C-alpha cells in the first residue's frame with residue numbers, strides 16, 4: 001500500500017466505527033522502543049542471555065541454565081521501557097524452543113504502571129508456545145515496564161527454563177485518530193474492501209466527517 005494512503009485509511013476506519021457505534025480504537029504494532037532492556041528471573045548460559053530477546057535476530061534465543069525449570073515455580077522476563085509506553089495493548093512474541101523441549105505453556109502479562117519496579121497490574125494471559133501477537137483483554141494503559149510471567153512450562157531433560165528467540169514488538173492502541181502513519185493490523189470492519197476502494201480512487205468518496 002502507498003504510505004500516503006495509510007493515514008486517510010485510518011481516519012476512514014475510525015469514522016466508520018463511529019457511525020456504527022463501535023469502539024473506534026485501531027491497533028498497530030510498534031517495534032520495541034529503542035533503549036528497552038530485558039532481564040530474566042533465572043540464570044542463563046552466556047550465549048543465551050536476555051539480550052537475545054531484543055537483538056532482532058531470530059537465530060539467537062534464551063538458553064537457561066540447567067535446573068532452572070521447577071514444577072510449580074514461575075519464571076519471568078522483565079522489560080523496562082526508556083519512557084512510559086502509552087496505550088499498550090499487547091506484545092508480539094517470537095518462537096519458543098523449536099525442538100519442543102523447553103517451551104512456555106502458560107504466560108501472564110503484568111504491568112508496572114507506576115515505574116516503581118513492581119508489576120502489579122495483570123493485563124492478560126496466553127497459552128503457549130504460540131508465537132505472534134498476544135493481545136490483552138484489558139483496556140490499553142500506559143506502562144513503564146512489562147513482566148512476562150511464565151507460570152507453566154515444559155520440564156524436560158536437563159530442566160532448563162523455557163526458551164524464546166525474541167520479543168518482536170508491542171501492540172498499541174490508537175484511539176486518538178491523530179497518530180503517525182501506522183501499519184494497521186486490525187480494525188473493526190473488513191479493511192480490505194476499504195483498501196481496494198482507496199487504492200482505486202485515492203480519495204474517499206461520500207461523507208468525510210474526519211475532515
Ligand SMILES: [Ca+2]
Pocket residue numbers: 052053054055056057058059060061165166
Ligand atoms: Ca533473538
Ligand SMILES: [Ca+2]
Pocket residue numbers: 111112113114115116117118119120
Ligand atoms: Ca508498580
